[in-house]
Amino acid sequence: MFKSRWTKIVVFLLCLAPFGHLVAVALAYVLQPDLTGVVWRVLVPSLPPNPLDFFTHLTGNWTLRLIVITLTITPLRKLLGIPDLIRFRRMIGLFAFFYGCLHLLTYLWFDKLFDFHEIWKDVAKRPFITAGFTAFVLMLPLALTSTKGWIRRLGGKRWQRLHRLIYATAVAGVIHYYWLVKSDIRLPVLYAALVAALLLYRAVSSILRRARRNVTMAKPAPAET
């Protein structure tokens, strides 16, 4: 079932849906249509009172969600025995990057109006922005080297090592979220727990793998009696 071309299209559209919502809301603001019309009532059930907030939260939330989803793909493949899930990982990762770009753009444009002097002060001075910016920058090389050509050029091993940067992005992203909320930390803590569990899975499975390798390396020479 995960082999079919259609599943890839479905996943693509699912990942694109939040962006569609964003575009519909932006159009509703710009065009100011009669929102009681049938089409608009479906697309934009209610106009968010604060567009900057709405764009920031939608793009930020989806960046983090998609990062967590890419991190669950490897454990799910192994635990559920569905190796074909790997087919979606690059796409979901690139969508995470896409929403990350929109998130950054919302901040640069709507919040700061491209005032780069102010932006630089923010990045340097405000820890939650530093963390968010770090998370974004760490995604750049991953997006750039996401093609088959780059995997070949770097070689599987090195490519894989580079792409472990996503762990750092996930951690920085969660810190960014935790530091920006005012007082209700339940959601950031939930994301922190998810990321921690997913990284712990990798740590444990790597330790187990190494232990198993040591055992098999020790085995070949049969013990003398």
Next chain:
Amino acid sequence: MLIRKPGDLGPEDITPRTVYLNRRKFLASAPAAFLTARELLSPRGRAVAASKLSPVAKSPFSTTEPITGPDVVTHYNNFYEFGTSKDEPARNAQNFRTSPWTVSVEGDVAKPRKFSLDEILKLAPLEERIYRHRCVEGWSIVVPWIGYSLSALLNLVQPTAKAKYVAFESDWDLRQMPLARPDTAGIGFPYVEGLRLDEAMHPLALLCVGMYGETLPPQDGAPVRLVVPWKYGFKSAKSLVKIKLVSSQPPTTWNMASAREYGFYSNVNPEVDHPRWSQAKEQRLPSFFKNHPTQMFNGYANQVAGLYSGMDLRKYY
């Protein structure tokens, strides 16, 4: 524009007639069938539908800036008793019961007493005051509040010489506000706020009972709240149940949650950043952009700067 001073009002104007007439009508005619079982069983009273407040005099304190649409002001609320995200209060506060309601005014006063909401509505002539309202988070709105200077109420109870500060307390009723839990919301309850006595006595400090010509909707702090336009919005406590005159600086909710971020004074000040963001600019809702310059004391410097002369506003943020 005719600016009526409070003194122009006759005694027949003082009582917002529609308010008490509506209440009478309700009491006289409401058949039990109209009351839900919950309302019948509840000892706490009932939710009150919005009703017109009139007559309301215009105020010279009003700004001429464009008023923010009521949709924004009623659907974008920080009111943690009804949920920590801004769209929650509009949904969760709808059945908030605001009748009967009393506000206890006590502490260092010669004449402590409890005021019923009806008494509060009749205590001084109602005025419409169109104020800028600036949230510490960086957005702002322009709201036509209805009320009168808090000093009118404070003068009635006669603060004693010991009184130096005024402490405000919002309602905290877990049965009606199941989300108002410190462990989930991350702030303490009941919500408490405070002003220095001279700040509270300043004519701009408003005891507010309505907006947009009507009684306050629950998510905006029904039935009676504070509005202090030169301070960040969180200083303007909602749904007041207690006002206490005290001799020392009272604890305030956000300051207890994070003293570094939210000071006791919290005057709007473009030069003193919040630790996590600049306060130099604001987003005037529903604009996309955070491009509206923030003014010192939210544009009320002419009236209130004198209250803070000689104070280091970086230290007393």
